[in-house]
Amino acid sequence: MNTDEERVEEPQPLAIGGTxxxxxxxxxxxxxxxxxxxxxxxxxxxLQYGRFMHDRAYQREGEEVSVGASKMDRVIEVQGKVVVVEIKKSSRAIESARLQLANYLVELENRGIVAQGELRFPDERRRESLVLDDSWRHRVEEAHHHIAQIVAAHTPPPVKHVAWCGHCAYRDLCWA
Ligand code: SF4
Structure with a gap:
């Protein structure tokens, strides 16, 4: 039997949240x-406007809900179904928002909770539903695999211009 000193610590799985x-x-x-x-x-x-919107929008539906490493903007019940709501200030990065929302649905499914997703863009008066299927499950799994690799690296990926750079709070760091 191992003594405490001989016991090898198992590496903890990386807590990958929706953000x-x-x-x-x-x-x-x-x-x-x-x-x-x-x-x-x-x-x-x-960032300031994003925080303001997350605090103020849809206040009567409650506040953020923490699940694992994720913070879901709102979790509501609609006609007996659990719906996870993700609020964004614009649909500019809608594919990213969809993947983030699908990640939340997988997190809940892993805990035995069946839920649907809804993206909301209050400034655009737009909503979009998301239903978890095998394609989304696969994309979320693949994303977690890549995220673990990226985060484990000792240096950041090199600067590469992407459509988001103009809106990114790191733009001075990357492009000064
Ligand atoms: S400014 Fe932001 S989006 Fe652009 S490369 Fe830097 S970290 Fe990425």
Whole structure:
């Protein structure tokens, strides 16, 4: 039998939350910076407005709900069904938002909860539903695999211009 000194610590699985999935789908470098706690300019107007919207929009439906490493904007019940709501200030990065929402649905499914997703873009008065299927499950699994690889690297991915750069709070760091 092993003594305490001989016991080998099992590596803890990486806690990958929905925000990391969002960053992954936007920019691998942004994911790495966030994951390594290199925080962006908190006064960035995009970040401030995003926080304001998440606090104020759909207030009567409650507040954020934490599940594992994720914080879901709202979890509501509609006609007996659980619906996870993700709020975004624009649909500019809608594919990333879809993957983030699908990640939440997988997290809940892994806990035995069947849920549907709804993206909301209040400034655009737009909503979109998302139903978890095998294709989304596969994409989420693949994303987690890649995220683990990116985050484990000792240096960030090199700067590469992506459509999001103009709205990114790291733009001064990357492009100064
Ligand atoms: S400024 Fe562009 S390259 Fe840099 S982290 Fe943001 S999105 Fe990525």
């Amino acid at each position: 990391w999935v969002w960053y992954y789908a936007i920019c691998h470098r942004e994911l790495w910076l966030m994951a390594h706690a290199i925080t962006p300019d908190e006064d960035d107007e995009n």
